[in-house]
Amino acid sequence: MDHSPAEAKRASIADAQSAQQSSPPQELSGSDILVRCLQAEGVKYIWGYPGGAVLYIYDALYKQDTIEHVLVRHEQAAVHAADGYARATGDVGVALVTSGPGVTNAITGIATAYMDSIPMVIITGQVPTHAIGLDAFQECDTVGITRPIVKHNILVKDVKDLATAFKKAFHIARTGRPGPVVIDIPKDVSLKTTTFEYPATVEMRSYNPVRKGHGGQIRKAVQLLLQARRPYIYTGGGVILGEASTELRELVDLLGFPCTNTLMGLGAYPSSDPKFLGMLGMHGTYEANMTMQHCDVLLAVGARFDDRVIGNPKHFAQVERKIIHVDIDPSSISKRVKVDIPIVGDVKEVLQELIAQIKEAQARPDQQALSKWWGQIAEWRGRECLKYKHSDEVIKPQMVVEKLWQLTKDRETYITSDVGQHQMWAAQFYRFDQPRRWINSGGLGTMGVGLPYAMGIKLAKPDADVFCITGEGSIQMCIQELSTCQQYRTPVKVISLNNRYLGMVRQWQQLDYGSRYSHSYMDALPDFVKLAEAYGHVGMLIERPGDVEGALREAIKLKDRTVFLDIRTDPTENVWPMVQAGKGITDMLLGSEDL
Secondary structure (H helix, E strand, C coil): CCCCHHHHHHHHHHHHHHHHHHCCCEEEEHHHHHHHHHHHCCCCEEEECCCHHHHHHHHHHHCCCCCEEEECCCHHHHHHHHHHHHHHHCCCEEEEECCCHHHHHHHHHHHHHHHCCCCEEEEEEECCHHHCCCCCCCCCCHHHHHHHHCCEEEECCCHHHHHHHHHHHHHHHHCCCCCEEEEEEEHHHHHCEEEECCCCCCCCCCCCCCCCCCHHHHHHHHHHHHHCCCEEEEECHHHHHCCCHHHHHHHHHHHCCCEEECHHHCCCCCCCCCCEEEECCCCCCHHHHHHHHHCCEEEEECCCCCHHHHECHHHHCCCCCEEEEEECCHHHCCCCCCCCEEEECCHHHHHHHHHHHHHHCCCCCCHHHHHHHHHHHHHHHCCCCCCCCCCCCCECHHHHHHHHHHHHCCCCEEEEECCCHHHHHHHHHCCCCCCCCEECCCCCCCCCCHHHHHHHHHHHCCCCEEEEEECCCHHHHCHHHHHHHHHCCCCCEEEEEECCECHHHHHHHHHHCCCCCCCCECCCCCCHHHHHHHCCCEEEEECCHHHHHHHHHHHHHCCCCCEEEEEEECCCCCCCCEECCCCECCCEECCHHHC
């Protein structure tokens, strides 16, 4: 039986842990215990920034050579880089920050990972236990501050509890619906000693996520799917997180149903397959949104019907349809949209059971009805909603992404993005055929993630091409990490679609605020070429459409160098289609002619 890379990793971790348990317990400091725990969990990289509260931990890291510590230039980037590593590999990402401002700088990264359900362990330093609550230097209530944005957090007050805390943290982070876990370690706990023994297993009465879907509910779902006349399969990031892309592809091919992915689910089903209708939602395709609204049976897998996907829930509810919803997290089901058949369970296992039951069933989907449905979808596709005006005078951002896809589609390529217009163009025009190749911030919509994500991925995948598609606004939020790229030799390619505006803000201001461009224009931009060169990298300025392909080819050729491409794009270009806030998903603007 084949295992996914994440499953193989977990097996090797289990072997390492059992070997460790066979040796007699040792008396170790809290800091040495921390390192042993990370080693037992198979951690290869940790991103961080030192400070007073974590210096014993840094001293312990100095004395070992199995875990590589990456010194970032800002704690936010430490968490983002660990997050990007986790998204690309499926492993737990690990970050380390000091107390006080170290923690508060990391908050944005923690919230980003929480919103997208990314498995992470964030180790935070804390003032000594006797000083907690006394407003000591660099003290903050880490547990209180992070409580709403973590899956769990733990303040370790006794060194004897440290190993168990780590075992719990990694178990909670990677099982069920994944998410970030914070371990807050007071400075004296990292100094004190105790006997070390890493637990083989951990049991928590209050935490037992369901993996196997309810058999009766799955049978009902199969019956409904086989009776559908206008079916649709809608999947989100849960399919990728649950390593269920193979099962999704088998299910879609078995049934011959149309399929769509959310922004976070791109790559779970190949975009090159004709059964894929493109991304759906606020900037989704016309055909994906129309199919979503007019289907009679909807199978939702690892998706959460969020506001950017279905628009106004009242509009969505106007059309009667039967909804099957599969998710590992019961709180995600019927949260925004009432569903008919809820199935709580691991998406991989549920899809495997669905496939098995469909194969066993005597019935098959009504091919005549399905053919008619595909005919309707072909009409919607005929609108060519992603068409844009090409130009020989000014660089169109869509063209840049299309060129990049053409040049890299046959290579092992990872695309990160920041947040804004460039993110949507990347999602629309780069055709992802594999999972975990598209790395972006969905739920929180965090500017600044693109470069740290790329750094984290490049360490995990040194032989792959890693591109960060960004804008001149987003890139400046973590641009200091160009220094980290140089120190740790992570040669990523930065493609800045520079339109001199905070593009998505400008677009909304044009459409909804009477073209009053309040503080969305960039008046004092740096010379990005010189800035890249100052950090020791290659900088390129591209101002003509005819120079785009050559510059991309040159950047790809410079395999061992970080390259910053400052591409001056059309400042008036908007992202189409677009569903405006408060509207239904079929109420789409397809271009400036709809204004």
